[in-house]
Amino acid sequence: MTTIQDIADKMGVSKSTVSKALNDAPDISEALRKQVLETAVALGYTKLRRYKKPTKKVCIIIEKENMRYQEPHHFAYDILVGFRQMAEPAGFDVEIVPVDIKTQRSQHYDVFMLEHDYIGAFVVGFSLSDPWIQDFKISRTLRHDPPRNQTALRRAGLRRIGNDLNFFLMKRM
Numbered sequence: 001m002t003t004i005q006d007i008a009d010k011m012g013v014s015k016s017t018v019s020k021a022l023n024d025a026p027d028i029s030e031a032l033r034k035q036v037l038e039t040a041v042a043l044g045y046t047k048l049r050r051y052k053k054p055t056k057k058v059c060i061i062i063e064k065e066n067m068r069y070q071e072p073h074h075f076a077y078d079i080l081v082g083f084r085q086m087a088e089p090a091g092f093d094v095e096i097v098p099v100d101i102k103t104q105r106s107q108h109y110d111v112f113m114l115e116h117d118y119i120g121a122f123v124v125g126f127s128l129s130d131p132w133i134q135d136f137k138i139s140r141t142l143r144h145d146p147p148r149n150q151t152a153l154r155r156a157g158l159r160r161i162g163n164d165l166n167f168f169l170m171k172r173m
Helices: 004-011 015-022 030-043 077-090 101-106 109-116 131-138 150-155
Strands: 056-063 092-099 120-124 158-164 167-172
Touching: 004 015, 004 030, 015 030, 030 109, 056 077, 077 092, 077 120, 101 131, 109 131
Parallel strands: 056 092, 056 120
Antiparallel strands: 158 167
8 A cells, every 4th residue: 555655756746745645735836746746646645534534525526518417407407316315314525516528628537536535425427438438447446347147246236237447337227
């Protein structure tokens, strides 16, 4: 497991500088903080402090140019409400994060996840040409573990109807 010291050694800075950057200290420049985050992701670092928090932080990342979700008549509204209704009672703090192409181009997915201390994400509305779709292929924070057991899928009332990038689209039987 990568440590703060590993990141400091790679960058040639002190361990305390890396710690300050990872914890958003005000005396660290934005440029250095970004460089520390990118190095941390490249080395496979995950923040251990996130496991000590009583609430687990997850996000729903919605591609705001492709998907409407703010009002009850919008397509993704019920999806987001349903996700929240299941996640929040289970102890997850759910944040809805609208992103666009500009956001995706300015920051890699892994850096975004580490910077915001999310332990997971539910992604809605992305097209296969979106920049983060490419990031998903090489992500160090994304777990590629789709259900493969057809019997388990049938028991859950689901069937696999497509697959791309190790993501599976499920449909109720």
